[in-house]
Amino acid sequence: MLGETPSILGVIGVILVASGAYVLKSGAEGDMLEPLRRLWEERGVQIILVVILIYSVTANLDKIGVNMSSPILWPLTVYTLSSLFMLPIMAMNSGDWRNKIMADWKPLVFLGASGGAAVILQMTAIKLTLVSYVVSIKRLSIPLTVLLSYLYLGETDEFWYRIAGSVLMAAGALLIYL
Template sequence: MWLALALLTALFESGKDVFGKKGLMAGADAYVMAWAWRLLALPFLLPLLLLPQTLPVELGPGFWPALLTGGALNILAAILYMKAISQSDLSLSVPLITFTPLFLLLTSPLLLSETPSAGGMAGVVLIVTGAYLLNVSRLSTGWLEPIRTLLHAPGARLMLGVALIWSLTANIDKIGLQNSSPLVWAVAINAAIALGMLPLMVLRRQPPQVSRALPWKWLLLVGFCGGLTTLCQMLAISLTQVPYVIAVKRLSILFTALAGLLLLREQGLGERLAGTLVMLAGVILLALS
């Protein structure tokens, strides 16, 4: 079940990327899109609290510290993320998020005392190796060239910062849901991020005619996909270790790259097939470990 939920997380994450890019191309700035990502997820998540046996939930002592810390870090990550995809192609910037599982191999043992099994660790390494192979055609000019190509792309450094932040917040998410429930945490963290960004949006308020021109269709679709991404991810994390879920979630880079080629007419997808196969092998290894 955790694998199915993690794959759905990847699918909705990719949808958020594509719709976010479309919204940025249509005139929304990175701050507006980052806020919409979290704020407009709430209308799709809040009704789920009415489901039987959802409430009340006893909040543990770690809930509020996790919410404050996770909310603050995710505000920074959301802004950096949208700035990154506004400055470069999806198929170049989004693959850098695959470094999150690598960072998680360091942060999860420290924050959660979770130690992946040998098979699980090998699966994570395979998925990260697949990200390296996504630019394998650059290997002819040096074995570090695939990494240099990504790092020199506009927005790439911002996305690498997001990967590092998310390696921390993924562990904080687990602490939060352990002190509440997956659904309550999904709603709470999105609400905390949206509320925390409110002062930024007030300070950056735009003239009324600009607000009316915002691409609301893409903003709503980003919120819808963002809400379902958060929900599926929290449910999956509640069933298994954090690095496994985040590693499978990074399959969204495959879906996003395909969408970038088909919908946004980005180039160079063919050389990424080798990396994709390695990543799929990593997912299978994770599922069997």
């Protein structure tokens, strides 16, 4: 779509990141085909595949939008229009939404500010490098979540499979960096 071609190390890195995510999902049973079976059996997995397909297009559109404007103006425009579109839907389906927002405004402001900063940083990265690299590096939030869940929440279920998948993802990110 954009004519961007990753290096050989970049391609291997993207494959390692995807493989790490696959290992994370395979679980302690060691059944490496389980994630593939879930594609046919679980509605949620099928929906996320549609999301992945949509994101594969919108990530490229983000690059086009950022190149035509800026890493700040593009997400500001997209998220403002998305919010305006979603406002009537939220108002119809959320009952007493005004009071809910007013009651929880502090965490909502924090979430909005941190989410906005993350999007601006992502758009800056998209402007500076290949879209496929940015999308893969963004997936490093998964191993970070695994580590923080272990350290702060005491989550130990399937920890070593999660660490193995995380190491693959980190190795892939390193190859993308090189």
